[in-house]
Amino acid sequence: MISELFSVTVLIGILASGIRLATPYLYAAIGETFGQKSGVLNLGVEGQMLLGSFVAFYVALTTGNLWLGLLAAMLVGAIMGLAMAYVTVNLHAQQGISGIGFYLFGLGMSELLFQRFMGTVETVKGFPKLYFPGLSDIPGIGEIFFNQNILVYGAYLLVPLAWFVLNKTTLGLKIRAVGENPDAADSLGVSVARIRYFTIILGGTLSGIAGASLSIALLNVFQQGMTSGLGFIAVALVYFGAWRPVGVLGGALLFSLVNSLQLWIQVLGIPIPSDIAVMMPYVLTILVLVATVSRVRAPSALTKPFERGD
Amino acid sequence: MKKIVWLVSLIMVLSMILSACGTAATQAPAEKFRVAVVMPSAINDLAFSQSMYDALVRIQTEMGGPDKFEIVYSENMFVVDDAAAAIRDYATQGFNLVIAHGSQYGSSLQEIAPDFPKTSFAWGTTAETFGQPNIFAYEAASQEGGYVNGVMAATLSSSAVIGVVGPIETGDAKLYVDGFKAGVMATNPDATVNVNYIGSFSDVALASEAATTHIAAGADVLTGTAQMVVGAIGKAEEANALWFGTQSNQSSLAPKIVVASQVYHWEVALREMISLINAGTLGGKTFTANLSNGGEVIEFNPDYALSADAKAAAEAAISGIKDGSVKISLP
Numbered sequence: 001m002i003s004e005l006f007s008v009t010v011l012i013g014i015l016a017s018g019i020r021l022a023t024p025y026l027y028a029a030i031g032e033t034f035g036q037k038s039g040v041l042n043l044g045v046e047g048q049m050l051l052g053s054f055v056a057f058y059v060a061l062t063t064g065n066l067w068l069g070l071l072a073a074m075l076v077g078a079i080m081g082l083a084m085a086y087v088t089v090n091l092h093a094q095q096g097i098s099g100i101g102f103y104l105f106g107l108g109m110s111e112l113l114f115q116r117f118m119g120t121v122e123t124v125k126g127f128p129k130l131y132f133p134g135l136s137d138i139p140g141i142g143e144i145f146f147n148q149n150i151l152v153y154g155a156y157l158l159v160p161l162a163w164f165v166l167n168k169t170t171l172g173l174k175i176r177a178v179g180e181n182p183d184a185a186d187s188l189g190v191s192v193a194r195i196r197y198f199t200i201i202l203g204g205t206l207s208g209i210a211g212a213s214l215s216i217a218l219l220n221v222f223q224q225g226m227t228s229g230l231g232f233i234a235v236a237l238v239y240f241g242a243w244r245p246v247g248v249l250g251g252a253l254l255f256s257l258v259n260s261l262q263l264w265i266q267v268l269g270i271p272i273p274s275d276i277a278v279m280m281p282y283v284l285t286i287l288v289l290v291a292t293v294s295r296v297r298a299p300s301a302l303t304k305p306f307e308r309g310d
Numbered sequence: 311m312k313k314i315v316w317l318v319s320l321i322m323v324l325s326m327i328l329s330a331c332g333t334a335a336t337q338a339p340a341e342k343f344r345v346a347v348v349m350p351s352a353i354n355d356l357a358f359s360q361s362m363y364d365a366l367v368r369i370q371t372e373m374g375g376p377d378k379f380e381i382v383y384s385e386n387m388f389v390v391d392d393a394a395a396a397i398r399d400y401a402t403q404g405f406n407l408v409i410a411h412g413s414q415y416g417s418s419l420q421e422i423a424p425d426f427p428k429t430s431f432a433w434g435t436t437a438e439t440f441g442q443p444n445i446f447a448y449e450a451a452s453q454e455g456g457y458v459n460g461v462m463a464a465t466l467s468s469s470a471v472i473g474v475v476g477p478i479e480t481g482d483a484k485l486y487v488d489g490f491k492a493g494v495m496a497t498n499p500d501a502t503v504n505v506n507y508i509g510s511f512s513d514v515a516l517a518s519e520a521a522t523t524h525i526a527a528g529a530d531v532l533t534g535t536a537q538m539v540v541g542a543i544g545k546a547e548e549a550n551a552l553w554f555g556t557q558s559n560q561s562s563l564a565p566k567i568v569v570a571s572q573v574y575h576w577e578v579a580l581r582e583m584i585s586l587i588n589a590g591t592l593g594g595k596t597f598t599a600n601l602s603n604g605g606e607v608i609e610f611n612p613d614y615a616l617s618a619d620a621k622a623a624a625e626a627a628i629s630g631i632k633d634g635s636v637k638i639s640l641p
Contacts, residue, residue, distance in 0.1 A: 013526040017519050024515070111352075111386065120354045121540050123547075123563060219518050219541040221563075224352050224386065228512040228538075259516065263523045267473070267504040274479050278509030 004268050008140065015144045017260035018253060019152065020218060024049070024210040024227075025252040026155035028234035030162045030245055031206030036238055037166060038199040039179040039301035040088055043099025044080065045207050046231025047106020052077045052211030054110040057222040058117055061124045066216055070151075073212035074205045080106065081204020085197045092305035103231070111224045118222070126220035127151055151209070151217040158206075162245040175199060179299035182306040192306045207231065240289055242296035254288065255281050343373065343584060344380040346400035347409040348393045351511070352385050355537040357557040358482075359385060362411045364558070365576035369584070372577075387412075388512075394418035401426040406587060408432070413481055419445065423593075430592040432583060434576075435482050437596045444592040448579045451600040452482050452535075452556065453489025454631050455572025457638050458601075458608050459533055459554040460493020460503075461627045462569060465620040466552055467531040470501040473524025475534030475542045477511045483535045486556050486572075488640045490533060496636075497623065504529065514541040521545035543568070561611040570610045570624070578605040602632045 004010060028045050035042045052073035060069030084102055087093045127149040130136075136146040166172040177185040178195045186192050210231075215222045233255070241247025262277040345366060353363040366381045373379040382400070387393035393415050400408045401422060409432045410419050416433060420440045423431050427444060434448035463472050472494055476483050491503045504527055506520045517534065518541030524532055525545065532546045533554035540563060546553045547564040555561070555571030579597035586595070599605025608628060610616060630636030 009526060013523055017522060021515065021519055115352075115354075121356050121563065123544055214515060219514055220544050221514065221540045223355070223514055223537065223540050225512055226514045228510060228514065230515065260519060260523070263506055263508075263516075263520050264527075266506045267523055267527050269504070274476075274507035274509065278507070 005264065005270070010264050010268070012140050012143050014257060014260045014264055016147070017263065018257035019144065020148065021256035021259055022249075022252040023152045023155045023218065024213050024230055025234050025237055025256065026158060026249065027206045027210035027213060028231055029237040029241070029248045029252060030158050031203035031210075032235055032238045033162065033241070033243055033245060033248055034166075034175065034199040034206075035203040036302055037179045037243055037299055038175045038196050039182060039299055039304060039306070040085075040196055040200055041095045041099065041235075041303045042081075042084055042102075042200060042203055043096055043232075043235060044084055044102025044106065045099075045203075045210075045234055046227055046229065047103035047110075048077045048080045048204050048207035049106070049211035049214075049227045049231045050110040050225070051080065051106040052208030053215040053226060054113055054211075054222055056208075056212035057124060057215035058113070060126075060216045061118075061122065066127055069216050070209065070212050073208040075208070077204040077206070077208020077211070078201050079204070081201040081207075082197075084204065085200040088200070088305065089193050089196050092307065095303045095305075107225065114222065114224055121221060121223055123221050124216060126215075127217040149217045151213040154209075155213070156249075159245045159249045166245065176299075178306075179301050182301050182304075186306070186308060196306075210234070236285070239298075240285065242292070243299065251285070251288075255285055258284050342378060342380055343407075343588075344382070344405045345407045345409065346382045346384075346403075346405040347411055348384045348387050348396045348400075348415065349411040350386070350388050350393075350414065351537045353383060355558075356540065356560055356563065357535075357537040359411065359537070360558045361574040362409070362576050365574070365580060368575075368577050369580055390414050390418060394422065397431075398422050398425075401429045401431075404429070406430060407583065409434075416440075428592075430583070430587045432580075432593075437598075439594055439596060441594075443594050446579075446583050446586075446593045447596040448576065449596070449598050450482060450485075450574050450606060451598055452486040452572070452606075453492070453638050453640060454601045455556060455606050455608060456486040456489030457493035457496075457631065457636070458624050458627045459556070459570065459572060460490040460495075461497045462616075462620050462624045463490070463531045463533065463552070463554055464494040464497035464501050465623050466569065466617070467498075467501065467529075469528050469530045470498060471528040471530065472501060472503050473521065473527070473529035473532045474503060474505040475517050475520045475524070475532065475539055476505060476507040477536040477538065478509060479507045483507075485640070486535045489638055490554075492638050492640065493627065508538070510538060511536050512538050514538050517542045518545050522549075525549045525551055559609050561609075561613065565611065565613040567614070568611045569614050569616060569620075570608055573607050573609050574599055575605055575607055578603055600631075601628055 055076045056069040056073035059072040060066050087098045132146045136142045174190045178192050182192045237251040240251035258281040262280045349359040351359045370379040384396040407430045423442050432446040436447050439445045439447045508516045517538040521542035522545050531552045535556050543563045547567050553568045559571045561568045
C-alpha cells in the first residue's frame, strides 16, 4: 500500500491538489506580508475573506458575471482594510485586538447577509479551468500545471510581483523603512500613515480575492463560516515565511501538499488513524517553524502604533 | 488605554449581538407549546441542523401555526460554552421543551437540567439521558440509510470504486459511513470503498479536495456526511460522478447527479416527546429514528433517472431492514 503512494496517478493528484489548496493562502498571506512589513499586524484576514467570499458569490450569482463578483470582493476587502487602517493608524488601537474585532465583524456580517439574501446553500458556475493548447495535454505536467483556473495562476504570479515591489522599488523601500524604523522614515519625509494605509488596504483587497478564490473559483459554493480558520493560518504563514514572499510561498505549498498527501494516505487505506493523518500538516508546520525560528527577525515596529515626536 | 477599553467593549458587544441572534422571546399564553433549539451549524446547512429545523417547522404546521407552537432557535453554536448559556437562558424563560441538538452539548445539559425540574430537555444524537427525569435522548440509526445508499452505490458504480468524504470519525458520521460500507460490500464484495475523514465539520475547501482525490483514485460514485460536503458535491458534478446524500435532502445542490438522500424526520420522535410532556412526563426516554418508524426516509431525487434494478435493490434493502431480514454488521 505504501508503494502505491509513489505511483504516477497519486503524485499527480497530490501536486495538483496542493497547488489548488495553496491558492487562498497565497493571496491572503502575501497581503498580510505587506501589512506586517509596514508594521501593522492584521488579524482580521479571516473576516475579510469571509465577507469577500460571500460578496463575490452573491454578485456572481445575481449578475452572472464572475469578474464583477471578483471586483466586488476586492472592493469589500479594501473597505474593511480602510476601516482597519483608520482604527490602527489614526486611533492607535491595539492591533491584535482590533483585528479580532474585524474578524468577528466579517464573520457575523457574512452570515447575516447570507441569511438575508440567500437563505440556502446554492451553487454558481465559477471560473473555468484554463486550457493551454499543447501544454494542457502533456501527461502529468499538463494535469498539474496547465489545468487550473485563472485565480490559481494569479496567486502564483503575485509572489514574484510582491518580491519585486518590496525589494526593488522605492515604494517597497518606504514600506520596509516604515516597518523597521518609522521615526527615521518620518524624518526623511516618508508619510508613515499614508504607507500604512496603502499596505492595509492592499492586504484587505488581497484577502477579498482570497475569499473570492474559494467561492467563485475553487469551490463555487458559499456556506457560513466557510473559510474555517484559513485566514488565521495565512497570518501564521507570514511568520513561517519570515516576511518574504518566497518564504510564504514555500510555507503555503508545504502545508497544502502535506494536506493533500494525507487525503491520499486515507484513500489508499494506509493504516494510519484519520486523526493522526489530519494532524500532519500542522505538526510539520510547527516543526519547520521551530527549526527556523532563530534565524528570522520580525519588522521592528510590528504592532507598534506610530506617534510623531515620540 | 482608553481606546483599548473602548475596543474591548466593542468586541464584547459584537459577540453578544452574534450570540443573541434569535434568543429574543416574548411571554406567551399558557396553551401555546414553546420549543427552543440550540444547534451547532445553520438552520439551512442542508445537513444536521436543517434536519431538526425542518422537522420543527413541520410540527408547527401540523399543530396550527406559530400561535399554537412557537419555535425559537440559536444557530451556529459551535462554541459549547455559548450553547450552554443559551440552553440555560431558554430554560429560564420557561420554554416547554429545550432541545440541545448536538452530542457535544451533553455535559452542559447534565449540569443545567437538574436546575430546571419543570422544563423538559431533549439531547441528540445520543442514547444517554443521564438518568434525569427531564431529559429525553434521541439518535438516528444512520447506518440503516447508509446501508441502503451503499446498496444503490454498488449497483450503479461501473468502476467499483466508491469514495466517502467524512468529517470526524465519530458518532452519527461513523455510523453512516460504516453502514454505507456494509451496504456496498453486501452487494458487491469486490468493490473498493475509500474513506476519507478530513478532521473538520466546516472545512469546505478540504472536503472538496477530498472529493477530487477520490475521483482521481477512480471513484465514480461518492457520498459524504456533515455540512462541509457542499463543496464536494460540486466536484462530483464536475466529474459527472454520482452522489448520495444524508441528513437532509441534497438534491437541490446538483439535481443531475444526486441519486438519493437519507433524510432525518425528527418529527416522529418530537411528536411523542410533545405528547409525553403534555401528559406530564418530562424525560427519561430515548428515541431512535430509523427506517421502520419513519424517522429516517430515503428520498429519491425525481430529476435523476434511477435504473429499475438499482431502485429494486434499494427497496429490497429498505424492506429487509424493516422486517429484520437484513442485518447490518458494524465493525
